Amino acid sequence: MSEQKKYVLPESEIPTSWYNIQADLPEPLPPVIHPGTLQPIGPDDLAPLFPMALIAQEVSQERYIDIPEPVLDIYRMWRPTPLIRATRLEKALGTPAHIYYKYEGTSPAGSHKPNTAVAQAFYNKAEGVNALTTETGAGQWGSALSMACNWFDIECEVYMVKISYQHKPYRRSLMQTFGASVTASPSDTTNAGRAILEQDADSPGSLGIAISEAVEVAATSGGAKKYSLGSVLNHVMLHQTVVGEEVVKQMEMADEYPDVMIGCVGGGSNFAGFVLPFVRENLVNGKNTRFVAVEPTATPSLTKGQYVYDFGDTGQMTPLIKMYTLGHSFIPAPIHAGGLRYHGMAPIVCHLYDLGLIEAVAVPQNPVFEAAVLFAQAEGIIPAPETAHAVRTAIDEALLCKESGEEKVIVFNLSGHGHFDMASYDAYFTGTLPDYEYPEDEVERALAGLPQIA
Amino acid sequence: MSEQKKYVLPESEIPTSWYNIQADLPEPLPPVIHPGTLQPIGPDDLAPLFPMALIAQEVSQERYIDIPEPVLDIYRMWRPTPLIRATRLEKALGTPAHIYYKYEGTSPAGSHKPNTAVAQAFYNKAEGVNALTTETGAGQWGSALSMACNWFDIECEVYMVKISYQHKPYRRSLMQTFGASVTASPSDTTNAGRAILEQDADSPGSLGIAISEAVEVAATSGGAKKYSLGSVLNHVMLHQTVVGEEVVKQMEMADEYPDVMIGCVGGGSNFAGFVLPFVRENLVNGKNTRFVAVEPTATPSLTKGQYVYDFGDTGQMTPLIKMYTLGHSFIPAPIHAGGLRYHGMAPIVCHLYDLGLIEAVAVPQNPVFEAAVLFAQAEGIIPAPETAHAVRTAIDEALLCKESGEEKVIVFNLSGHGHFDMASYDAYFTGTLPDYEYPEDEVERALAGLPQIA
Numbered sequence: 001m002s003e004q005k006k007y008v009l010p011e012s013e014i015p016t017s018w019y020n021i022q023a024d025l026p027e028p029l030p031p032v033i034h035p036g037t038l039q040p041i042g043p044d045d046l047a048p049l050f051p052m053a054l055i056a057q058e059v060s061q062e063r064y065i066d067i068p069e070p071v072l073d074i075y076r077m078w079r080p081t082p083l084i085r086a087t088r089l090e091k092a093l094g095t096p097a098h099i100y101y102k103y104e105g106t107s108p109a110g111s112h113k114p115n116t117a118v119a120q121a122f123y124n125k126a127e128g129v130n131a132l133t134t135e136t137g138a139g140q141w142g143s144a145l146s147m148a149c150n151w152f153d154i155e156c157e158v159y160m161v162k163i164s165y166q167h168k169p170y171r172r173s174l175m176q177t178f179g180a181s182v183t184a185s186p187s188d189t190t191n192a193g194r195a196i197l198e199q200d201a202d203s204p205g206s207l208g209i210a211i212s213e214a215v216e217v218a219a220t221s222g223g224a225k226k227y228s229l230g231s232v233l234n235h236v237m238l239h240q241t242v243v244g245e246e247v248v249k250q251m252e253m254a255d256e257y258p259d260v261m262i263g264c265v266g267g268g269s270n271f272a273g274f275v276l277p278f279v280r281e282n283l284v285n286g287k288n289t290r291f292v293a294v295e296p297t298a299t300p301s302l303t304k305g306q307y308v309y310d311f312g313d314t315g316q317m318t319p320l321i322k323m324y325t326l327g328h329s330f331i332p333a334p335i336h337a338g339g340l341r342y343h344g345m346a347p348i349v350c351h352l353y354d355l356g357l358i359e360a361v362a363v364p365q366n367p368v369f370e371a372a373v374l375f376a377q378a379e380g381i382i383p384a385p386e387t388a389h390a391v392r393t394a395i396d397e398a399l400l401c402k403e404s405g406e407e408k409v410i411v412f413n414l415s416g417h418g419h420f421d422m423a424s425y426d427a428y429f430t431g432t433l434p435d436y437e438y439p440e441d442e443v444e445r446a447l448a449g450l451p452q453i454a
Numbered sequence: 455m456s457e458q459k460k461y462v463l464p465e466s467e468i469p470t471s472w473y474n475i476q477a478d479l480p481e482p483l484p485p486v487i488h489p490g491t492l493q494p495i496g497p498d499d500l501a502p503l504f505p506m507a508l509i510a511q512e513v514s515q516e517r518y519i520d521i522p523e524p525v526l527d528i529y530r531m532w533r534p535t536p537l538i539r540a541t542r543l544e545k546a547l548g549t550p551a552h553i554y555y556k557y558e559g560t561s562p563a564g565s566h567k568p569n570t571a572v573a574q575a576f577y578n579k580a581e582g583v584n585a586l587t588t589e590t591g592a593g594q595w596g597s598a599l600s601m602a603c604n605w606f607d608i609e610c611e612v613y614m615v616k617i618s619y620q621h622k623p624y625r626r627s628l629m630q631t632f633g634a635s636v637t638a639s640p641s642d643t644t645n646a647g648r649a650i651l652e653q654d655a656d657s658p659g660s661l662g663i664a665i666s667e668a669v670e671v672a673a674t675s676g677g678a679k680k681y682s683l684g685s686v687l688n689h690v691m692l693h694q695t696v697v698g699e700e701v702v703k704q705m706e707m708a709d710e711y712p713d714v715m716i717g718c719v720g721g722g723s724n725f726a727g728f729v730l731p732f733v734r735e736n737l738v739n740g741k742n743t744r745f746v747a748v749e750p751t752a753t754p755s756l757t758k759g760q761y762v763y764d765f766g767d768t769g770q771m772t773p774l775i776k777m778y779t780l781g782h783s784f785i786p787a788p789i790h791a792g793g794l795r796y797h798g799m800a801p802i803v804c805h806l807y808d809l810g811l812i813e814a815v816a817v818p819q820n821p822v823f824e825a826a827v828l829f830a831q832a833e834g835i836i837p838a839p840e841t842a843h844a845v846r847t848a849i850d851e852a853l854l855c856k857e858s859g860e861e862k863v864i865v866f867n868l869s870g871h872g873h874f875d876m877a878s879y880d881a882y883f884t885g886t887l888p889d890y891e892y893p894e895d896e897v898e899r900a901l902a903g904l905p906q907i908a
Contacts, residue, residue: 004465004530005465006530006531008462008465010462076831077459077834078460108833108834110873169880170876170877176883177830177831177836177879178831179831271893373631376631377632379560380601380605382628382631417870419564420876422623422624422631423624425631426627
């Protein structure tokens with residue numbers, strides 16, 4: 001009768017420290033390499049782009065890092081976020097599985113992204129930074145950083161991937177409401193952008209290109225501006241662990257433990273933040289949860305890429321990072337999940353995948369939207385197209401349980417809502433969405449051009 | 455340091471009964487009149503449109519009415535909703551006032567509307583109804599009823615005011631995701647719609663016209679379809695009291711009591727649901743809270759209308775209701791707050807206003823958006839254009855406190871988010887929003903045509 005639906009922690013239970021998986025890795029992360037010297041980079045190499053506090057977090061081996069009080073003070077505006085038992089979805093599927101979702105779409109910007117945006121804005125402001133540049137795909141990250149910068153009185157310049165800029169005009173409006181300036185990328189305002197436009201005036205853009213533009217603007221600002229990245233880097237994964245740490249407590253409230261945890265991956269931050277505290281439980285406390293990263297067949301970095309050193313951006317402005325990559329010159333097909341259109345993947349996620357500690361799967365666009373609509377009809381919440389990848393795989397796992405009769409506990413990260421993505425739902429309903437397959441030739445070309453580093 | 459931001463009740467504290475103000479009114483509500491006989495209507499007159507359970511609630515004098523368990527079961531998906539202390543807004547304004555907002559935008563449909571949509575769908579299904587018709591302005595109500603009908607396996611036909619249909623295409627997509635059919639109103643599918651189109655082929659529509667269309671479809675369906683209204687009626691106000699009952703408990707948690715409570719009014723339901731339990735405290739327990747209903751200058755029913763008998767719809771298909779009205783043939787200016795474009799007002803709200811138990815104020819469009827942007831920048835949440843009317847007046851009250859130095863407790867209902875309304879923010883930013891004033895001549899014309907009933 002009065003079945004519990006939501007597991008809501010009191011405000012006092014917001015985690016007060018982030019969890020740093022680097023302290024517990026069975027092997028350390030491969031170093032980040034300077035493309036000129038081919039030697040591991042040091043803090044000075046990153047200082048033009050990031051404040052020292054974030055550079056320190058990037059390489060920290062401390063297991064727990066305190067969340068600063070001004071960051072916690074803002075987290076309290078929407079955290080802790082709910083963990084919800086998807087009883088109606090379970091019934092709609094007829095599965096014996098217990099399905100739970102962590103709902104990060106309750107943040108004001110609509111996704112998990114503010115967890116790191118607020119932290120990054122805080123550390124930048126603390127070191128006197130008054131302007132930040134960044135890129136955004138679907139606009140989830142751009143709106144989160146715009147919001148955070150507004151709270152810390154920092155100017156924010158966003159390079160938004162052109163295809164998403166066109167697909168999602170209201171994400172741009174949202175960023176402008178928070179006071180940010182937004183430029184469609186590739187643009188003619190940077191060398192990196194102009195170089196792409198010369199090759200292809202109609203380029204839909206990509207996260208890799210937008211990163212180049214934002215990095216260039218910061219790097220050439222004479223110290224006036226720094227750069228902020230919404231995923232991929234270790235400090236971003238760190239900040240997102242506030243999500244998983246809450247889920248640890250919420251699963252205790254529910255008196256269950258995850259058999260499988262699922263998140264979508266583009267750069268990897270919502271997945272990592274969600275699962276890392278449970279990876280710790282596997283590594284340190286003998287637990288045995290499976291972790292599944294879900295990517296689009298259009299950008300299958302984990303499932304089809306190579307684990308090699310590559311640039312983080314298309315314009316080759318970043319250091320070389322060892323990651324599963326499709327090649328930095330790879331331009332992903334214009335899927336609606338703009339936040340997943342990235343050629344690489346977070347080094348931490350790649351390392352865990354390489355060590356066999358997590359799994360990965362790639363899914364095409366139409367089955368993803370089919371799952372999103374099924375979820376929306378059952379649970380009322382419209383998932384972002386990125387998030388819908390996790391929904392697809394959660395439903396697939398639940399359907400396997402239906403076949404096997406297993407009462408598995410399936411927990412996924414509903415990382416963001418799709419309120420600004422309804423045009424993609426319209427496209428799905430009219431049957432006009434292509435199911436992009438793994439673009440073998442294009443990936444082969446892009447990978448062939450990579451620097452050879454042992 | 456660790457200042458409390460959110461007052462979140464446990465799931466077990468969701469109110470289990472709605473509060474019926476009719477039990478405590480100092481004078482009873484004026485009866486609803488049959489336009490043919492000019493006699494008070496009885497249950498049989500309403501039976502073609504509503505299930506008996508809702509007709510009974512419409513006239514009930516019971517102080518508390520139990521919320522059915524299947525309705526509570528769905529409420530638990532998002533209720534209780536948070537009460538949030540707007541500390542950042544207070545700082546931005548430099549006011550000594552304590553500002554709180556009840557955030558109903560956390561429901562899956564994005565507003566308070568599901569509180570009654572779920573209840574209405576439940577009672578209809580319980581009496582064997584398998585199809586409902588309704589109207590919607592901004593689309594908040596239409597999406598809520600679409601969602602609720604989907605959960606109870608009821609077909610849902612929505613007539614959406616044409617200007618909102620054009621302003622807010624993604625609200626339509628949302629309703630379609632929940633399986634509803636959506637028609638722009640006035641349409642050529644009904645006599646009422648065709649009559650309007652003959653007079654004005656470019657009619658932007660209004661809630662009054664869309665109600666006529668939806669009522670006509672139900673009334674002429676031979677019993678196959680019933681009709682559902684998202685505001686105005688007593689049973690809708692009743693269902694919305696779950697909001698105010700939560701606020702009663704949350705103010706206790708905060709150890710404060712409201713000096714003034716503020717809500718926007720179109721039909722009156724979010725305002726009524728929010729304040730009625732506190733009106734009870736004024737009437738029964740000697741409290742002294744002020745209640746301010748905020749309407750647009752474009753449709754100032756309370757502040758400029760007459761308290762007379764009028765039709766609830768433009769096509770004169772409903773009974774005659776005593777309310778503050780601008781006249782049923784009044785076509786409101788195309789403001790972006792589509793949910794407030796109604797010529798009349800809930801009889802309960804009108805009665806309280808007539809008795810001097812609540813206040814009302816009208817505000818123009820641009821100052822409303824100015825307040826919305828100020829609020830969004832401070833608190834991160836984008837208010838719906840309707841809701842932004844309440845934000846404007848809450849800020850005005852807080853600024854008065856700044857002048858007087860008073861530490862008043864101001865509580866307003868943030869009834870919905872504006873994620874589907876970003877086009878209106880764009881229009882505000884580009885300076886193209888007109889500030890419609892009170893349309894004196896037009897109201898005079900529309901009021902002159904009313905039936906004369908003592």
